[in-house]
Amino acid sequence: GAGVSQSPSNKVTEKGKDVELRCDPISGHTALYWYRQRLGQGLEFLIYFQGNSAPDKSGLPSDRFSAERTGESVSTLTIQRTQQEDSAVYLCASSSRTGGAPTEAFFGQGTRLTVV
Amino acid sequence: AQTVTQSQPEMSVQEAETVTLSCTYDTSESDYYLFWYKQPPSRQMILVIRQEAYKQQNATENRFSVNFQKAAKSFSLKISDSQLGDAAMYFCASSTSGTYKYIFGTGTRLKVLA
Numbered sequence: 001g002a003g004v005s006q007s008p009s010n011k012v013t014e015k016g017k018d019v020e021l022r023c024d025p026i027s028g029h030t031a032l033y034w035y036r037q038r039l040g041q042g043l044e045f046l047i048y049f050q051g052n053s054a055p056d057k058s059g060l061p062s063d064r065f066s067a068e069r070t071g072e073s074v075s076t077l078t079i080q081r082t083q084q085e086d087s088a089v090y091l092c093a094s095s096s097r098t099g100g101a102p103t104e105a106f107f108g109q110g111t112r113l114t115v116v
Numbered sequence: 117a118q119t120v121t122q123s124q125p126e127m128s129v130q131e132a133e134t135v136t137l138s139c140t141y142d143t144s145e146s147d148y149y150l151f152w153y154k155q156p157p158s159r160q161m162i163l164v165i166r167q168e169a170y171k172q173q174n175a176t177e178n179r180f181s182v183n184f185q186k187a188a189k190s191f192s193l194k195i196s197d198s199q200l201g202d203a204a205m206y207f208c209a210s211s212t213s214g215t216y217k218y219i220f221g222t223g224t225r226l227k228v229l230a
Contacts, residue, residue: 031216042122042207042222050216089159095216104151105211105218107161 002026006092006108013082013115021077021111025094032075033105034067035091043091049075082115089113118143120208122221129198130229136183137193137224139208147213150184150191155205155223164206167191195226203228 005024013019025032034046045059049069060066064082069075079086089112093105119142129135141150152164167175167184174182179196195202208221 033218035220043220045217045219048215048217056215056217091159091161093161093218095218104163104166105161105209110159 004092004094004106004108006090006111008111009109010112011114013113015084015115016081018078018080019082019113021079021090021092021113023075023077023092023094023108025073025075025092026096026106028072029094029096029106030072031095031105032069033093033095034075034077035093036061037089037091037110039088046077046090079113082113084115087113087115118145118148118210118212118215118217118219120210120219120221122208122224124224125222126225126227128227128229129195131198131200133198134194134196135198135226137195137206137208137226139191139193139221141189141191141208141210143210143212145212145214149211149213150182151209151211151218152180152182152191152193153207153209153220154202155207156203161207165193198228200228200230202226 007022030051032049035043047067048056064080067077089110091110093107095105121140148169150167154162154164165177181194183192205223207223209218211218
């Protein structure tokens with residue numbers, strides 16, 4: 001597709017359930033990022049994939065959070081045993097390199113997760 | 117470690133007037149890049165302007181320009197001739213050639229008054 005696609009756009013889940021959020025990056029983009037945005041807050045870095053390198057997981061808030069990426073394509077963010085504080089918008093972005101410099105990060109429209 | 121600080125949670129500007137949004141950053145890298153993103157109510161993040169740290173000239177995109185003060189680690193965004201469509205959250209961000217990780221500030225909500 002032309003842009004970063006995320007699904008679902010909205011997800012309501014019961015506390016304690018597991019959820020999977022999906023991100024389709026722009027074709028050819030080697031870098032993929034996940035961010036969390038709580039209501040009225042900034043973007044909190046979660047995890048970053050770059051090509052075949054080991055992902056930077058330094059932003060994952062707990063071991064309930066994990067993410068995978070297959071090659072340079074789709075990524076899935078999984079939250080196990082969801083808690084109410086996990087309620088937020090989860091944004092995915094992808095980017096490429098131009099001569100070694102970070103270019104614009106293109107964002108999807110996010111998944112709004114509500115834990116009830 | 118990279119940090120980005122936006123100290124203005126909310127700003128207001130009269131339509132057609134000029135407003136400046138502040139941002140300070142810190143990084144140990146010498147090769148880094150700075151960005152301003154706009155997030156309207158639709159949630160879609162849109163790049164407004166990008167600045168390479170090695171360039172002394174301030175970036176400009178139509179009504180949007182930056183004041184990049186490298187020694188002070190300051191990167192403010194100036195919006196001229198403000199329009200109602202400029203109303204949004206504005207996020208300052210930094211990234212480096214080393215990590216490529218984008219670090220965002222907490223954002224400034226801009227209101228444009230008719």
